[in-house]
Amino acid sequence: MTELGRLEDLPADYVAALRAQNLVPLWPSLRGVLPPGKPILNTRATHWPYAVIRPLLLKAGELTPIEKAERRVLVLANPGHGLDKMQASAAMYLGMQLLLPGEWAPSHRHTPNAVRMVVEGEGAWSTVEGEKCMMRRGDLILTPTGLWHEHGHDGNEPVVWLDVLDLPLVYYLEASYHIDGGRQKVLPAHGERAYARGGLVPTPVFERSRKAYPMLRYPWADARAALESLAADQPDLQAVQLTYANPETGAHAENILGFYALMLRPGQTLRLPARSPAMVFHLIEGGAGVQVEDQRFTLAEADTCCAPGYTAVTLANTSTKAPAFLFIADETPLHTKLGVFEVRD
Numbered sequence: 001m002t003e004l005g006r007l008e009d010l011p012a013d014y015v016a017a018l019r020a021q022n023l024v025p026l027w028p029s030l031r032g033v034l035p036p037g038k039p040i041l042n043t044r045a046t047h048w049p050y051a052v053i054r055p056l057l058l059k060a061g062e063l064t065p066i067e068k069a070e071r072r073v074l075v076l077a078n079p080g081h082g083l084d085k086m087q088a089s090a091a092m093y094l095g096m097q098l099l100l101p102g103e104w105a106p107s108h109r110h111t112p113n114a115v116r117m118v119v120e121g122e123g124a125w126s127t128v129e130g131e132k133c134m135m136r137r138g139d140l141i142l143t144p145t146g147l148w149h150e151h152g153h154d155g156n157e158p159v160v161w162l163d164v165l166d167l168p169l170v171y172y173l174e175a176s177y178h179i180d181g182g183r184q185k186v187l188p189a190h191g192e193r194a195y196a197r198g199g200l201v202p203t204p205v206f207e208r209s210r211k212a213y214p215m216l217r218y219p220w221a222d223a224r225a226a227l228e229s230l231a232a233d234q235p236d237l238q239a240v241q242l243t244y245a246n247p248e249t250g251a252h253a254e255n256i257l258g259f260y261a262l263m264l265r266p267g268q269t270l271r272l273p274a275r276s277p278a279m280v281f282h283l284i285e286g287g288a289g290v291q292v293e294d295q296r297f298t299l300a301e302a303d304t305c306c307a308p309g310y311t312a313v314t315l316a317n318t319s320t321k322a323p324a325f326l327f328i329a330d331e332t333p334l335h336t337k338l339g340v341f342e343v344r345d
């Protein structure tokens with residue numbers, strides 16, 4: 001590969017003359033923006049143990065009232081991007097959010113898409129565009145772009161959930177903003193009931209729903225049961241994995257990030273090929289090892305880790321007796337829509 005001219009090879013007065021006119025020579029930076037064979041990856045494999053996060057998050061509950069936080073969140077920031085950037089990968093933001101009994105996180109809507117993966121506690125709910133979604137461990141609740149959402153808590157113990165947003169991407173696009181609103185009127189609709197049976201969709205007088213997001217809550221009890229059925233039905237299936245999908249279209253549940261549930265059979269090791277999107281793993285139940293190149297993390301329940309794109313990941317169930325259940329988020333819909341999606345091996 002030909003070595004290209006450097007900035008310091010140019011006369012200083014020439015570079016200064018360019019800069020004075022808001023001009024920059026490309027060739028000294030060309031290999032940086034178009035590196036050979038593989039992108040430069042800032043996303044670093046990173047592990048955030050819940051045992052570390054939990055006491056610090058509860059401390060935030062003592063230090064900062066909800067009125068002063070609006071959303072009481074500790075961001076899981078990737079050091080490879082710099083902590084102040086508050087991003088887990090190029091397109092993904094992760095946060096652990098705490099809501100205490102009686103608290104209310106007021107209604108707003110915004111351009112970035114979010115989902116909530118409930119980590120612990122009972123009695124909290126999210127109202128999304130009028131649909132009241134109860135929050136139980138492992139439930140996935142969508143708050144897609146533009147939809148009103150607020151969070152409340154009628155229980156008597158702290159509730160914690162993992163937020164996954166495409167905020168870094170939307171912010172980068174200079175398209176990130178929010179609008180505040182008042183309390184939402186609760187409507188009777190429940191998408192998880194309307195779409196409770198696979199392959200059967202509501203069709204009033206032959207009309208299909210025109211909602212962009214017809215299902216907002218994906219109960220963990222249903223996802224877990226579906227994984228166990230799949231594992232029992234197909235004992236030779238290598239990866240017992242489900243995609244959280246829009247039940248009307250079969251497409252990913254949201255436009256930019258993809259969400260999945262994965263079951264590792266007792267003792268199973270599963271190699272995921274190197275694919276262009278970065279990935280996030282959150283352990284819902286059991287125990288799992290995650291190998292990303294020369295780094296190995298041991299995930300306990302409620303632990304979260306991330307892996308950069310273009311990197312193979314090996315998952316292992318650390319128990320030989322019980323299955324392990326993981327929630328995965330990645331950037332597949334985004335890469336696919338942009339035409340940059342790749343599987344390397």
Ligand SMILES: [Fe+2]
Nearest residue numbers: 108110114149
């Ligand atoms: Fe929000």
